[in-house]
Amino acid sequence: MTKMKHAAVTALLIAAAFVAAPLPSAAQNGTFPFFKCGGTPTPYSFPGSSASYRNGTFCSTLAVTPLKNASDPCAKADLRKIEVNINPACDVKNTIVKATINGVPTAVSPSFFVPAGAPEGSVALRLTQLGLGLGNDGDNICITLSAKTPGANACTNLESLCQAPPGAALGTCVAALVDTTLRCCAINEVSPVRPPPRLTCGYIHPRPTATAIFPLTIERRRCNALGTRMINDALNQSSLVGAVMDDRVKPFYNCSNNVIRACWAFNSPADGAKLQAWAKEVVVKWHDYASGLDQSNLCRPWLSGYQLDVVIGGVGTFPDVPLGDINADFTQDAPADEANTVCGPDMSKVDYPKCICNTTVFATRFGVDPWIYMYPGRKRTTTLYCFTVLVVNASDPTSPCGRTDKLFKAEIWGDDKQRQKLKGIAVKPAGAKILTYRSPSWGGPTEQTIKVSQLNWTPQQAHGAQVCLELDSTTDINSFCLYNFAKTCWINFFDESLACCPLYPSNVDPNNPYLPASGR
Ligand SMILES: *[C@@H]1O[C@H](CO)[C@@H](O)[C@H](O)[C@H]1NC(C)=O
Ligand SMILES: *[C@@H]1O[C@H](CO)[C@@H](O)[C@H](O)[C@H]1NC(C)=O
Ligand SMILES: *[C@@H]1O[C@H](CO)[C@@H](O)[C@H](O)[C@H]1NC(C)=O
Ligand SMILES: *[C@@H]1O[C@H](CO)[C@@H](O)[C@H](O)[C@H]1NC(C)=O
Numbered sequence: 001m002t003k004m005k006h007a008a009v010t011a012l013l014i015a016a017a018f019v020a021a022p023l024p025s026a027a028q029n030g031t032f033p034f035f036k037c038g039g040t041p042t043p044y045s046f047p048g049s050s051a052s053y054r055n056g057t058f059c060s061t062l063a064v065t066p067l068k069n070a071s072d073p074c075a076k077a078d079l080r081k082i083e084v085n086i087n088p089a090c091d092v093k094n095t096i097v098k099a100t101i102n103g104v105p106t107a108v109s110p111s112f113f114v115p116a117g118a119p120e121g122s123v124a125l126r127l128t129q130l131g132l133g134l135g136n137d138g139d140n141i142c143i144t145l146s147a148k149t150p151g152a153n154a155c156t157n158l159e160s161l162c163q164a165p166p167g168a169a170l171g172t173c174v175a176a177l178v179d180t181t182l183r184c185c186a187i188n189e190v191s192p193v194r195p196p197p198r199l200t201c202g203y204i205h206p207r208p209t210a211t212a213i214f215p216l217t218i219e220r221r222r223c224n225a226l227g228t229r230m231i232n233d234a235l236n237q238s239s240l241v242g243a244v245m246d247d248r249v250k251p252f253y254n255c256s257n258n259v260i261r262a263c264w265a266f267n268s269p270a271d272g273a274k275l276q277a278w279a280k281e282v283v284v285k286w287h288d289y290a291s292g293l294d295q296s297n298l299c300r301p302w303l304s305g306y307q308l309d310v311v312i313g314g315v316g317t318f319p320d321v322p323l324g325d326i327n328a329d330f331t332q333d334a335p336a337d338e339a340n341t342v343c344g345p346d347m348s349k350v351d352y353p354k355c356i357c358n359t360t361v362f363a364t365r366f367g368v369d370p371w372i373y374m375y376p377g378r379k380r381t382t383t384l385y386c387f388t389v390l391v392v393n394a395s396d397p398t399s400p401c402g403r404t405d406k407l408f409k410a411e412i413w414g415d416d417k418q419r420q421k422l423k424g425i426a427v428k429p430a431g432a433k434i435l436t437y438r439s440p441s442w443g444g445p446t447e448q449t450i451k452v453s454q455l456n457w458t459p460q461q462a463h464g465a466q467v468c469l470e471l472d473s474t475t476d477i478n479s480f481c482l483y484n485f486a487k488t489c490w491i492n493f494f495d496e497s498l499a500c501c502p503l504y505p506s507n508v509d510p511n512n513p514y515l516p517a518s519g520r
């Protein structure tokens with residue numbers, strides 16, 4: 001039996017008997033529903049908040065909770081009608097209300113009426129002959145509001161339709177759920193519609209360009225620093241312009257290997273709109289903060305070869321960012337000369353090495369870790385700066401350079417004028433237990449070259465091997481290594497023919513210069 005038939009048949013059976021039943025007037029007092037209601041338990045309630053389909057339809061889910069005491073007179077009560085307290089200011093003459101149960105129109109259309117015994121001006125809405133019972137748990141009961149004449153001052157939302165109880169949120173509807181006998185009645189407040197929160201997110205994504213040498217993984221502390229900055233900026237600006245945030249969402253951030261994402265939610269799109277102009281400016285600020293361009297005219301070395309995408313929009317997985325309450329994109333919103341910033345050293349200043357050989361990265365299988373780590377030197381006055389050699393995939397393994405299977409020697413671009421500051425060179429092939437120290441070895445006076453010759457390492461010996469400069473503590477790596485760029489040292493690895501010498505930058509990470517002793 002369908003719901004419609006069920007409702008209709010029940011209605012037929014009981015309509016005649018009860019339609020004119022008088023309200024028990026003895027208990028009437030000045031409050032909705034203006035007859036004795038509540039005080040005894042009944043099985044029926046609307047426990048959740050109402051849902052809106054944004055087209056004038058509002059729904060609530062009926063819960064049927066069997067009473068603990070099966071002999072209670074209301075334990076087997078039906079649910080015949082629902083009365084709703086209506087806002088006296090609502091223009092009910094211009095408002096059409098239709099009701100459905102699980103999508104099926106109710107047998108009798110809802111109607112407005114003036115409750116007997118109610119104070120002057122009181123109005124209620126009645127949905128009757130519902131034919132609901134203990135088997136209707138989870139039924140979806142909806143009303144659809146519309147205006148009788150176009151442009152009429154009708155109540156087409158719950159805020160204008162319902163008389164909210166004192167102190168309750170606008171749009172709260174008070175309903176009396178009444179059985180056929182009129183004895184089992186429950187008063188239920190249905191809290192107002194609130195659409196689910198809409199997240200707004202900021203995204204920062206380092207995008208590799210053709211000049212990127214090293215793969216990049218966003219470390220936890222960079223994730224924390226950037227995520228916190230984005231959220232603080234958004235909250236700060238919101239309070240500055242009076243944009244209300246959705247209190248159900250605690251702003252959060254998280255990172256994948258290559259995307260930092262920070263999200264928050266405005267209370268409404270209108271609140272978000274107050275930050276639209278800000279969004280287009282802040283993507284530039286976040287770009288400069290993330291890249292380090294706010295501190296110096298150079299990007300952070302770890303971003304060498306990368307461009308930073310900075311986007312604000314809805315919630316998604318970068319680069320699939322749907323439109324949000326506010327939207328901005330560094331690539332489009334930054335000044336044209338900045339929008340294409342590729343981080344990295346100024347290669348026009350890299351006039352090294354002085355010999356002629358193929359310096360292209362990945363020309364051979366021998367490369368370097370992007371980080372230089374520091375250790376104490378042999379004396380209290382010296383410090384070790386160590387490169388870590390890595391075996392990589394040659395870009396063309398069949399080319400003469402790509403076929404190289406020996407790391408013959410390494411050279412480092414250093415300041416010739418600081419020869420005395422280089423106290424020693426230490427090397428340690430993979431698998432060796434200790435560093436082996438050598439005397440410093442420099443190229444000719446104009447070559448600015450430190451030589452680490454006669455390595456002859458196989459790939460097995462090279463992968464993870466260390467090459468270290470022992471420097472006097474009165475200098476530092478930034479001035480010792482040329483060309484004085486962001487604590488970067490340039491190292492190249494030669495094959496036996498000396499024709500192949502891929503040249504790599506490696507950096508001291510200013511935030512994390514020392515490796516734990518076990519890493520040595
Ligand atoms: C009216 O009756 C209801 C239900 O019996 C009761 O909760 C409420 O306190 C009464 N109000 C007044 C003003 O008597
Ligand atoms: C409103 O939207 C709901 C869900 O999309 C739909 O089921 C219902 O028929 C719509 N009502 C009207 C009056 O358009
Ligand atoms: C259950 O309800 C009946 C009828 O009202 C009553 O007599 C009985 O005491 C109730 N039992 C309990 C356990 O409350
Ligand atoms: C918010 O921004 C203002 C103006 O830039 C600044 O003075 C204030 O310190 C910021 N507050 C926070 C919590 O970041």
Ligand SMILES: *[C@@H]1O[C@H](CO)[C@@H](O)[C@H](O)[C@H]1NC(C)=O
Nearest residue numbers: 254255256259260261317318
């Ligand atoms: C953040 O967390 C969400 C949900 O767990 C995940 O889908 C997303 O990929 C994570 N990282 C980023 C950067 O979006």
Ligand SMILES: *[C@@H]1O[C@H](CO)[C@@H](O)[C@H](O)[C@H]1NC(C)=O
Nearest residue numbers: 358360362363395396399401
């Ligand atoms: C250097 O090596 C790279 C990678 O093998 C190759 O593409 C390039 O053509 C070489 N350059 C010269 C000048 O031989």
Ligand SMILES: *[C@@H]1O[C@H](CO)[C@@H](O)[C@H](O)[C@H]1NC(C)=O
Nearest residue numbers: 215367390391392393394397
């Ligand atoms: C080198 O190439 C092999 C085969 O294509 C691949 O499995 C491996 O991951 C590559 N290694 C690196 C460090 O890219």
